[in-house]
Amino acid sequence: MDEAAAAAHTRDLLEDLLPDDEARDFSVRLWDGSALEPDPGRAARFTIVLAHPGALKAMLVPPTELTLGEAFVHGDFDVEGDLQGVFGLADRLFARERGVLERARLATRLLALPVPQRERAAAAADPHGPLHSPERDREAVTYHYDRSPEFFAAFLDRRLVYSCAYFEDAGDDLDTAQERKLDLLCRKLRLRPGERLLDIGCGFGALALHAAEGYGADVLGITLSEPQAEVARERVAAAGLEERCRIEVRDYRELDGRETFDKVVSVGMFEHVGEALLPEYFRIAHGLLRPRGVFLNHGIARVGPAVGTSDFVRRYVFPDGELVPAHVTLGAAEEAGFELRDVESLREHYALTLRHWVARLEANREAAVAAEDELAYRVWRLYMAGSAHAFAAGRLSVFQALLAKPADGDAGLPLTRSDWY
DSSP states (O other): HHHHHHHHHHHHHHHHOOOOOOSOOEEEEOTTSOOOOOTOOOSEEEEEOOOSSHHHHHSSSSSHHHHHHHHHHSSSSSEEEEEHHHHHHEEEEEEEEOOOHHHHHHHHHHHHOOOOOOOOOOOOOOSSTTTOHHHHHHHHHHHOOSSSSSHHHTOOOOOOOOOOOSSSSTTTOHHHHHHHHHHHHHHHOOOOTTOEEEEEEESSSHHHHHHHHHOEEEEEEEESSSSHHHHHHHHHTTOOOTEEEEEEEEOOGGTTTTOOOOEEESSSGGTTTGGGHHHHHHHHHHHEEEEEEEEEEEEEEEEOOOOOOHHHHHHHHHTTOOEEEEEEEEHHHHHTEEEHHHHHHHOHHHHHHHHHHHHHHHHHHHHHHHHHHHHHHHHHHHHHHHHHHHHHHHHHEEEEEEEEOOBBBBBBOOOGGGGGO
């Protein structure tokens, strides 16, 4: 099949494949410049760009989310405009019911397209050892987080906060929303000068620094990422806070029984713990807290029917990451001896945060590619846009749970939350 025939064949296939249950507000442009345009009177929110005659085959054979994700990452197709909007289209495409004969005819037509001629880069994660063992967890976590700080700087705020921001208004800038989130965490913890705070999964140290500098806390931040710890230590030194803020590369399991803290916080870390280890995670946190201390656990939750982690995300983004429903997490916390005092969903806030990150990454593409490579840029652009869609659609949520460790029934907390707000 020559290129002209492949283009005609692809356009015919697209007309049959694309949903026709609503007005088309996107376009598809082929490698030869021909295109499927939006419906009359509709502006294109995004344009899908097919890079070569075998692009559609690379995207849909076999017809899985992993196939589609890999086709994007390896450049078989690209998206100009609103990448998040493509995920809504993909939802409708895969949800469309087709009979056996129709599926067989479509498969035959797809297989008639040329075979893509290009090399695939080997970037997938391949952690070794027993699932969620300390050694395997370190390997899985460092796969995601041990990237150049300049890469993260291409899309994060100036403090390099890699977790959900907190918006008062959708028009807030990212720096403001992230500072507001850090302050909200410290207020929920009711941090006081001189209190000892443990930050599990401290990242680049933004919260540890905020707690030490703004609230006078004595902070220990731990992470499994040496590059992030190095940046955090440099920031602590630059702020002159070495006496009140320590950053260590350490697994939370290594702290079991060694120290005690007035407050404990974990932001965007427990997704790496694994459902089977949640009882141990909360048991350790409970043991590290003094009586009447509090633990604030902030993390992503799965919403709805039980489904496995996306194959694409597991291979290219978060190896071994597990998202569980909020009730499972909170149940494990209560079994460990915690009393649940407050839960707040920040689902809409994460959708807004991710949109900021995607826009900033796209705007700083050259810097991101220079810091890592084109493959990393495309993986992270895709995963963050897809995550924004999942939060906006209500498939994912993120919540902050304040957990108390009462002593003789006394949680040591005020009767209202007025001081938080």
